[in-house]
Amino acid sequence: MAEAKQKHPRLILRNFLTLFQCKELEFIHKSNSTVGYRPNVFSTTLSHLIATNSPHLVMPFVPIRESLKEKVEEFFGCEYELFVEFTGLISWCRGASIGWHSDDNRPYLKQRAFAAVCYLNSFGKDFKGGHFHFQDGEPRTIEPLAGDVVMYTADGHNIHSVDEIIGGERLTLTLWFSRDASHDEDAKLVSLLSQRLLHNNVPGPCLPLLASSNMYWFSLDQISHRQLGFDICWARLHVLGFDVYSYQDRSCDSDLSELLAMPLQLARGIELFNVEFVNILHALQVAQFYYWKASTMHTSKVQIDHGKVGVLSQSQMEKINRLKSVLSKDHQQAEMFFSCMISNESRQYMFDWADFASTVAAWEDYSSKLHEEFLRSLPYWRTHQSIFEVQSNGSF
């Protein structure tokens, strides 16, 4: 046992995260993800959340990062404190895989000492393929299950691979830890957070800002980029059954994607929801929040306000379709990547506009609570140049 730990230092923890934590991080990823660093991979980093005016969405990560770091330090018997080098939500869609490697296998990755991979959804239910394998030692294979974590040294003692994803979207929270303070992610994040406070051209607290449109454009073919692929935000709304309607006029097709950064509305079938969202990310967050919370809602107990939902006119439908033709060159691929594999529980609930309307307020409430928590924590983070959980009485 001790010998095995020396040869292949690794640890598997079952149910380390609660289902609530997994679902909350899934919500954050599905409403903020951008194209990732490998083919068919999407990611949400903390610096991206800060840059898109959503620093409050860093809050759900804080206690998780802290307990993961403690566990890694304890299990691997670290004499000195470790630093988090990277925190990110990473999802892999059909076709993504990685062959045998160690996580420090590039000169620019040498600072990585340990990895922690938290599975946020499950093999079989949410995706097919995607098993994790260690080349040597035990356990050899890990079947990802929501809530479980695998921790291992980033060096050659833990060469590993991940099988190709066959269908669905496999989601993880991945952290790397370093012994080197100059690679401390916290110091960089605190500095970004402080800079953001100085910006005043933001739409309001908790209202997301878009990054550059390239970050949301997925294409397998890098060369004929815009002729293929789709906009990630549009695609994620599409698989939830929504269309995007913008009443603004644009004569030229190439300008249409700019509309996503402007006020717009959501439609479903022939119905238009008469509530304005500040941009597509705002609409996407509310839509993802609805599906996260759908199982706790009581469908049709309330009547929708008269006037909140109307029937689309012919010209409104034409505008929706024109925008769609620019934002998705490949509907099939968008659906293949992001559709839930089997019966996602929330899909069993009938969509209801009255519930959706109350979600807009519930989302605001959720966001502003996190924002308050964030504002309370930030002065402590700035003083200590570190991100950690601050209790409401200021202790930690």
Ligand SMILES: O=C(O)CCC(=O)C(=O)O
């Ligand atoms: O997602 C996993 O199970 C591991 C991913 C991995 O090996 C990596 O990102 O280096």
Ligand SMILES: [Fe+2]
């Ligand atoms: Fe790896």
